[in-house]
Amino acid sequence: MNHPGMDGKPDVRSDPATWVDAHGAALLAYAMPRVRDQLTAEDLVQETFLAALKADNFRGDAQERTWLISILRNKICDHFRRLARERAQPGGDAVDVVEDAQFAPHMGSDGWAKAPGRWLVDDETLMANREFWEIFHSCLGALPSRQAAAFVLRMMEDVEAERVCQDLEITATNLWVMLHRARCRLRACLEERWFTS
Amino acid sequence: MKRFTSCKEAAKAVAEAMEHDLPLYRRFALNFHLLVCSACRRYRSQVIGLNRLVRRHVREPNQVVVELDSDTRQRLVDRLRQANATPTGGTLSTGNDHTPGGTPVTP
Numbered sequence: 001m002n003h004p005g006m007d008g009k010p011d012v013r014s015d016p017a018t019w020v021d022a023h024g025a026a027l028l029a030y031a032m033p034r035v036r037d038q039l040t041a042e043d044l045v046q047e048t049f050l051a052a053l054k055a056d057n058f059r060g061d062a063q064e065r066t067w068l069i070s071i072l073r074n075k076i077c078d079h080f081r082r083l084a085r086e087r088a089q090p091g092g093d094a095v096d097v098v099e100d101a102q103f104a105p106h107m108g109s110d111g112w113a114k115a116p117g118r119w120l121v122d123d124e125t126l127m128a129n130r131e132f133w134e135i136f137h138s139c140l141g142a143l144p145s146r147q148a149a150a151f152v153l154r155m156m157e158d159v160e161a162e163r164v165c166q167d168l169e170i171t172a173t174n175l176w177v178m179l180h181r182a183r184c185r186l187r188a189c190l191e192e193r194w195f196t197s
Numbered sequence: 198m199k200r201f202t203s204c205k206e207a208a209k210a211v212a213e214a215m216e217h218d219l220p221l222y223r224r225f226a227l228n229f230h231l232l233v234c235s236a237c238r239r240y241r242s243q244v245i246g247l248n249r250l251v252r253r254h255v256r257e258p259n260q261v262v263v264e265l266d267s268d269t270r271q272r273l274v275d276r277l278r279q280a281n282a283t284p285t286g287g288t289l290s291t292g293n294d295h296t297p298g299g300t301p302v303t304p
Contacts, residue, residue: 016274016277016281017274017278019277020265020274020277021270024265024269024270024273025265028265028269033254034255038269042272045273046277046280049273049277050277050280053281102205102208103204109203109204110203111236112204112236112240115236115239116239116240116243119246123249123250123253126250127253127254127257133254136254155251155252156255157255161216172216175216176213176215177209177212179212179215180209180211180212180213183212183244183248186247187243187247190247
């Protein structure tokens with residue numbers, strides 16, 4: 001169905017297929033490494049296009065990629081904030097069973113239950129290995145949602161620590177403890193599913 | 198042998214040191230622990246490596262091949278067309294595409 005540009009707007013506005021073809025793949029490629037699954041990424045890309053449309057200066061040229069990415073970035077952050085709030089559990093951040101399971105009392109001190117194994121792969125190999133990143137995303141998806149939110153916002157989106165603390169309603173100490181637990185779990189998950197298999 | 202810091206505390210200190218500088222005494226305790234504990238040295242280099250990889254991963258999105266397959270493309274286009282068909286953007290179409298925004302055009 002048509003939506004004729006009666007007010008003289010460029011006709012690119014009338015057909016979303018043009019936006020999708022111009023920027024869809026790039027926006028999806030940006031969203032995918034950050035969110036857990038394809039459908040969520042598509043939702044966020046759609047929200048981005050709609051917000052861009054409302055902003056009323058959508059022209060469909062290549063320069064607005066940057067602008068669209070910045071909208072998408074906000075959508076991704078909102079998504080994780082929402083997720084972290086929805087699943088917030090009072091007192092639920094006090095201990096982490098997976099972190100605890102990494103260590104065992106040994107001669108009066110908490111040593112490694114199982115010492116970290118050797119990872120004999122270099123960065124370049126890992127960067128290019130699609131299967132590694134699929135496992136990484138599966139491990140990221142298995143994190144408790146507040147840990148995942150903290151990790152994505154701080155480590156992937158590079159949001160300032162103070163801002164992440166506000167968003168998740170936690171203290172600075174809580175934040176690095178949460179990041180620590182997220183890394184602990186990711187490392188253990190990768191070691192089990194990638195490096196030793 | 199009882200070390201200054203347990204491995205559990207050392208791993209935590211590694212994370213804290215990524216966010217801000219540790220006070221001198223704790224930095225000393227961590228460094229001493231790392232000096233004598235190869236497991237924690239390995240842990241530290243793995244999580245630092247992980248940070249580095251993740252940073253590159255999100256900045257080099259082309260590394261992950263995301264193709265807009267025809268299904269995905271069609272899904273996005275359909276949803277956007279539907280949303281675009283409601284001029285005020287207030288409510289999504291309820292499936293009745295022929296009366297956008299309740300302003301039927303009578304010629």
